[in-house]
Amino acid sequence: MKELLEKLGIKEVNPGVCAGPDDWLEDSQGKELISTNPTTGEPLAKVIQATENTYEEVVSQAESSFYEWRMTPAPKRGLAVRDLGQALRDLKEPLSELVSLEMGKIKPEGLGEVQEMIDICDFAVGLSRQLYGLTIQSERSRHRMYEQWHPLGPIGVVTAFNFPVAVWSWNTAVAVVCGDPVVWKPSSEVPLTAIAVQNIANKVMADHGLKGIFNLAIGRGSVVGEQMINDRRISLISFTGSTKMGRRVSEAVAKRFGRTILELGGNNAIIVDKDADLDLAVRAVLFAAVGTAGQRCTTTRRLIMHKSVASELTERIVNAYKQVRIGDPLKDGILMGPLVNQAAVEDMMGALEKAKEQGGEVIYGGNRLPDLGERFVEPTIVKMPSQTEIVHQETFAPILYLLECENLDEALTLHNEVPQGLSSAIFTTSLLSAEKFLSHEGSDCGLANVNIGTSGAEIGGAFGGEKETGGGRESGSDAWKAYMRRQTTTINWSKELPLAQGIKFE
Amino acid sequence: MMGESRVTLKTDIEELVKEFPESVKFLTSREVRCIKCGEPFWGSIGDLLEEEEIDDPQGLVEELNQYIKEKNS
Numbered sequence: 420m421k422e423l424l425e426k427l428g429i430k431e432v433n434p435g436v437c438a439g440p441d442d443w444l445e446d447s448q449g450k451e452l453i454s455t456n457p458t459t460g461e462p463l464a465k466v467i468q469a470t471e472n473t474y475e476e477v478v479s480q481a482e483s484s485f486y487e488w489r490m491t492p493a494p495k496r497g498l499a500v501r502d503l504g505q506a507l508r509d510l511k512e513p514l515s516e517l518v519s520l521e522m523g524k525i526k527p528e529g530l531g532e533v534q535e536m537i538d539i540c541d542f543a544v545g546l547s548r549q550l551y552g553l554t555i556q557s558e559r560s561r562h563r564m565y566e567q568w569h570p571l572g573p574i575g576v577v578t579a580f581n582f583p584v585a586v587w588s589w590n591t592a593v594a595v596v597c598g599d600p601v602v603w604k605p606s607s608e609v610p611l612t613a614i615a616v617q618n619i620a621n622k623v624m625a626d627h628g629l630k631g632i633f634n635l636a637i638g639r640g641s642v643v644g645e646q647m648i649n650d651r652r653i654s655l656i657s658f659t660g661s662t663k664m665g666r667r668v669s670e671a672v673a674k675r676f677g678r679t680i681l682e683l684g685g686n687n688a689i690i691v692d693k694d695a696d697l698d699l700a701v702r703a704v705l706f707a708a709v710g711t712a713g714q715r716c717t718t719t720r721r722l723i724m725h726k727s728v729a730s731e732l733t734e735r736i737v738n739a740y741k742q743v744r745i746g747d748p749l750k751d752g753i754l755m756g757p758l759v760n761q762a763a764v765e766d767m768m769g770a771l772e773k774a775k776e777q778g779g780e781v782i783y784g785g786n787r788l789p790d791l792g793e794r795f796v797e798p799t800i801v802k803m804p805s806q807t808e809i810v811h812q813e814t815f816a817p818i819l820y821l822l823e824c825e826n827l828d829e830a831l832t833l834h835n836e837v838p839q840g841l842s843s844a845i846f847t848t849s850l851l852s853a854e855k856f857l858s859h860e861g862s863d864c865g866l867a868n869v870n871i872g873t874s875g876a877e878i879g880g881a882f883g884g885e886k887e888t889g890g891g892r893e894s895g896s897d898a899w900k901a902y903m904r905r906q907t908t909t910i911n912w913s914k915e916l917p918l919a920q921g922i923k924f925e
Numbered sequence: 926m927m928g929e930s931r932v933t934l935k936t937d938i939e940e941l942v943k944e945f946p947e948s949v950k951f952l953t954s955r956e957v958r959c960i961k962c963g964e965p966f967w968g969s970i971g972d973l974l975e976e977e978e979i980d981d982p983q984g985l986v987e988e989l990n991q992y993i994k995e996k997n998s
Contacts, residue, residue, distance in 0.1 A: 579962055579963060579964050580963055580964065581962075606964060608964075639939050639967070640964075640965070641939060641967045645967060660961070661961030661962040661966075663958075663966060664964070664966060667967065683962070684962055716962065760942075760943075761946035762943070762946040762949045762960050762965070763960070765946050765950040765953075766949045766958075766960050769950040769951075769953030772954065773954075812958065813961065815961070
């Protein structure tokens with residue numbers, strides 16, 4: 420373990436604030452944060468958290484760097500992101516191992532997460548030679564109208580523990596080619612992965628003679644988070660977390676007319692219709708409900724089954740759950756690691772009690788696994804009599820609620836009844852059912868899949884959801900537009916001054 | 926951190942869930958979810974209870990202290 424941490428530049432005690440190569444900031448008033456291994460509960464290393472002073476220093480640096488960075492041509496900005504991608508390729512193995520060590524996801528998922536970082540860097544490099552604006556036909560003779568996209572300003576990126584590095588990269592790779600420095604506030608559960616990534620970014624900045632483009636401020640939400648969302652210098656806050664916190668972030672940023680990208684809670688369902696390929700459905704449900712120990716925003720939390728397949732599907736899923744090997748996420752063959760902390764275990768147990776009070780029957784799992792460690796639990800299946808209040812809530816744990824329906828219309832009603840709208844899926848071999856699910860009378864989510872589970876999105880598409888999921892979009896497609904300022908321009912190359920709408924002002 | 930391990934309305938949720946994770950289950954039983962998406966609410970328990978429009982926040986905190994005491998005795 421020591422060797423791994425050393426390889427990634429992590430010491431026993433680390434400053435948690437950084438504004439560039441050789442610019443780690445420390446304040447004697449900064450409180451200590453101990454990062455622990457969720458598998459064993461043992462401490463990994465310590466971090467000195469940001470204070471108001473060090474936060475101020477880092478944002479000042481990001482602001483002054485913005486004025487230079489915005490004048491660097493976008494394709495040249497892309498070169499820094501190209502090198503970031505290359506540095507991540509070089510360190511893919513140790514970084515993914517640290518993700519698993521500190522967060523608890525299994526090694527293949529850790530590798531997948533770092534691969535996502537590499538992929539979004541590649542995407543952003545291509546984007547750096549695009550960032551297209553439209554040309555629009557003017558109603559006036561010898562006039563030209565077009566849109567151009569300008570850098571926006573320093574961006575605040577607040578990430579959650581469950582994707583400790585990928586979500587940063589979705590935002591940062593795109594923001595940086597758009598001309599915006601980034602100040603990152605990672606989850607307090609996973610500060611070491613953030614320090615490792617900052618070390619990688621520092622090397623890239625040093626190679627390019629840069630500072631203040633990739634910045635880090637590790638600290639509590641009530642300190643760094645609150646300061647950041649109320650900071651007028653931060654043009655955009657990209658926040659990943661709960662609906663409750665998203666509302667708070669949104670209100671604070673709106674008060675100062677800043678922008679937000681909100682990626683909030685999900686309560687994702689898979690509908691399995693009467694004509695579904697059950698072999699596919701079982702495999703998809705297993706990965707989507709149990710992967711990352713149910714701690715993905717896109718985890719399948721509800722399974723809505725046509726009553727004609729419910730019995731067989733339930734039996735097959737229970738059998739599949741019995742095969743899940745639980746244990747040290749760094750060991751080969753393990754499919755499920757621990758929950759991130761003790762509070763998450765308590766949250767899961769509290770939700771299960773509520774589900775039982777509301778008529779739910781635990782048909783698989785439901786227990787802690789103290790022999791493995793205090794943060795280990797069984798993946799759990801709960802058969803619900805109806806979509807009760809607890810099923811409307813997102814519990815960040817491997818609980819799958821089973822619901823039955825008579826037909827697709829009822830399935831869609833159940834599906835869309837919850838306040839969240841992130842990811843969704845249907846398993847069907849009927850073209851008509853698939854198209855209905857994807858239509859405007861179908862799923863109300865930002866992500867809608869056919870014969871694929873709810874989790875495991877690719878970076879090329881825009882990621883995000885509707886309703887209480889917040890409406891933001893990150894990563895691919897045209898999500899970059901949120902990181903830039905649109906300017907509509909009209910140029911008159913005539914010797915007249917015609918007014919729009921034919922107005923005469925003479 | 927919290928003196929005699931006593932929770933007050935001013936206690937940060939981030940601190941609370943780290944020091945007394947059992948609080949999460951207690952609060953859930955009272956319809957207050959203090960961690961969501963695996964991340965704690967930013968701010969104090971007083972802020973959270975106000976947001977949840979709990980009638981008697983001080984009373985709830987007293988009950989929470991009692992619960993923690995029993996769990997740890």
